[in-house]
Amino acid sequence: MATIASNIQQVRGRIAKACAAAQRPVQSVTLLSVSKTFSPEAVREAFAAGERCFGENYVQEGIDKIAALADLRAQIEWHLIGPLQSNKTRIVAEHFDWVHSVERLKIAERLNEQRPAHLPPLQVCLQVNISGEASKSGVAPAEVPALAHAVAALPRLRLRGLMAIPEPGTGSAPHRALRALLTRLQGEGLALDTLSMGMSADLETAIAEGATLVRVGTAIFGDR
Numbered sequence: 001m002a003t004i005a006s007n008i009q010q011v012r013g014r015i016a017k018a019c020a021a022a023q024r025p026v027q028s029v030t031l032l033s034v035s036k037t038f039s040p041e042a043v044r045e046a047f048a049a050g051e052r053c054f055g056e057n058y059v060q061e062g063i064d065k066i067a068a069l070a071d072l073r074a075q076i077e078w079h080l081i082g083p084l085q086s087n088k089t090r091i092v093a094e095h096f097d098w099v100h101s102v103e104r105l106k107i108a109e110r111l112n113e114q115r116p117a118h119l120p121p122l123q124v125c126l127q128v129n130i131s132g133e134a135s136k137s138g139v140a141p142a143e144v145p146a147l148a149h150a151v152a153a154l155p156r157l158r159l160r161g162l163m164a165i166p167e168p169g170t171g172s173a174p175h176r177a178l179r180a181l182l183t184r185l186q187g188e189g190l191a192l193d194t195l196s197m198g199m200s201a202d203l204e205t206a207i208a209e210g211a212t213l214v215r216v217g218t219a220i221f222g223d224r
């Protein structure tokens with residue numbers, strides 16, 4: 001049976017190969033290990049193998065895992081990558097470092113108000129419905145610029161970029177469209193540096209199209 005450590009080596013190899021093919025430095029891509037449904041012990045194994053950024057989909061599961069791994073808190077960056085309802089914003093603002101799934105101004109405003117003063121600004125990405133995803137999660141591309149400028153003005157948030165979950169089997173077009181949208185926002189004066197796209201199945205495509213952060217679950221922790 002493959003261990004988490006050997007899976008991580010393989011994923012790092014895939015990232016390095018994709019970066020080389022795209023003539024990009026390997027440091028230009030951050031690996032986010034998606035630990036949803038896996039135990040705190042699985043996160044410890046990935047941590048021991050050198051991983052420091054972990055992604056969770058479900059707020060309560062993430063909060064429980066952060067608590068179970070309190071001894072590593074200062075060394076881990078916790079990212080929320082799943083849907084966020086307004087009744088959960090406070091606990092997220094208090095415990096996570098990043099939120100990739102902001103899709104409404106109201107949610108951003110609540111996170112901004114509820115981010116504790118002793119913590120650095122919450123790092124956020126806007127989730128974009130780039131390929132008309134069946135899940136319907138994410139803001140429509142046409143609405144992204146207005147939302148981005150509004151979120152960028154909130155002092156307790158730091159808007160870092162865009163996130164998407166392209167529909168499987170749609171090739172590289174969605175990835176390219178997300179990158180074009182980021183480039184447009186940068187051209188409008190927003191200092192954005194993050195393109196969160198690419199999962200176990202499409203990380204090579206995502207890196208070829210400019211991903212700066214890939215969110216990998218299955219290829220590290222196994223099937224869910």
Ligand SMILES: *Cc1c(COP(=O)(O)O)cnc(C)c1O
Nearest residue numbers: 034057081199200215216217218
């Ligand atoms: C589960 C999930 C991932 C990881 O997907 P894998 O296919 O297991 O690599 C990445 N991003 C989001 C938003 C997810 O929900």
